[in-house]
Amino acid sequence: xxxxxxxxxxxxxxxxxxxxxxxxxxxxxxxxxxxxxxxxxxxxxxxxxxxxxxxxxxxxxxxxxxxxxxxxxxxxxxxxxxxxxxxxxxxxxxxxxxxxxxxxxxxxxxxxxxxxxxxx
Amino acid sequence: xxxxxxxxxxxxxxxxxxxxxxxxxxxxxxxxxxxxxxxxxxxxxxxxxxxxxxxxxxxxxxxxxxxxxxxxxxxxxxxxxxxxxxxxxxxxxxxxxxxxxxxxxxxxx
Numbered sequence: 001x002x003x004x005x006x007x008x009x010x011x012x013x014x015x016x017x018x019x020x021x022x023x024x025x026x027x028x029x030x031x032x033x034x035x036x037x038x039x040x041x042x043x044x045x046x047x048x049x050x051x052x053x054x055x056x057x058x059x060x061x062x063x064x065x066x067x068x069x070x071x072x073x074x075x076x077x078x079x080x081x082x083x084x085x086x087x088x089x090x091x092x093x094x095x096x097x098x099x100x101x102x103x104x105x106x107x108x109x110x111x112x113x114x115x116x117x118x119x120x
Numbered sequence: 121x122x123x124x125x126x127x128x129x130x131x132x133x134x135x136x137x138x139x140x141x142x143x144x145x146x147x148x149x150x151x152x153x154x155x156x157x158x159x160x161x162x163x164x165x166x167x168x169x170x171x172x173x174x175x176x177x178x179x180x181x182x183x184x185x186x187x188x189x190x191x192x193x194x195x196x197x198x199x200x201x202x203x204x205x206x207x208x209x210x211x212x213x214x215x216x217x218x219x220x221x222x223x224x225x226x227x228x229x
Binding site: 091114 | 150151153155160161162163164165168207211215216217219220221222
């Protein structure tokens with residue numbers, strides 16, 4: 001249980017375009033999802049916390065108008081990188097918390113496989 | 121401030137034992153997580169400690185001392201596939217994960 005999928009797994013786009021990344025919880029309903037960014041050889045950086053049916057909570061320094069998050073249902077959150085630039089190239093990972101304890105404690109975050117974004 | 125410290129890199133031999141240490145400082149505490157992350161992949165959950173002591177799960181064990189703000193991950197009978205980064209994360213009073221930078225573990229034959 002507690003499987004999280006992400007789509008696409010890899011995307012290459014031109015500078016100035018927008019890219020949408022989907023995060024789905026496949027076998028549980030996730031009231032809270034998290035979006036992380038990871039640069040090479042660095043740890044995870046939390047970008048925002050996404051709550052179903054309400055506005056996302058962004059971490060300090062993350063532009064909410066550039067990284068649009070929509071958590072429209074209990075199984076789907078989307079991250080849209082608007083007007084992407086080369087410095088936005090990174091590994092974007094979502095995670096979800098399973099509110100019903102399954103394989104681990106209730107507080108455990110389960111990660112999607114990640115999306116590698118390359119902006120040319 | 122909130123902080124997690126763990127070594128940047130460690131090297132060990134196949135079949136041996138290695139201990140990866142982690143110290144943490146957080147505003148409140150709701151548990152300590154260890155995740156494994158292979159290069160280019162997302163992290164996978166390994167263990168969770170919220171009470172003091174050792175939790176054993178197969179070849180992997182995790183230890184917590186809340187009074188010392190200290191945890192370690194112990195890997196026994198190392199295999200080549202254990203080469204990965206190991207991330208320590210502490211959960212604060214707001215149930216927010218504070219992540220360490222990760223320890224890259226290199227296994228040599």
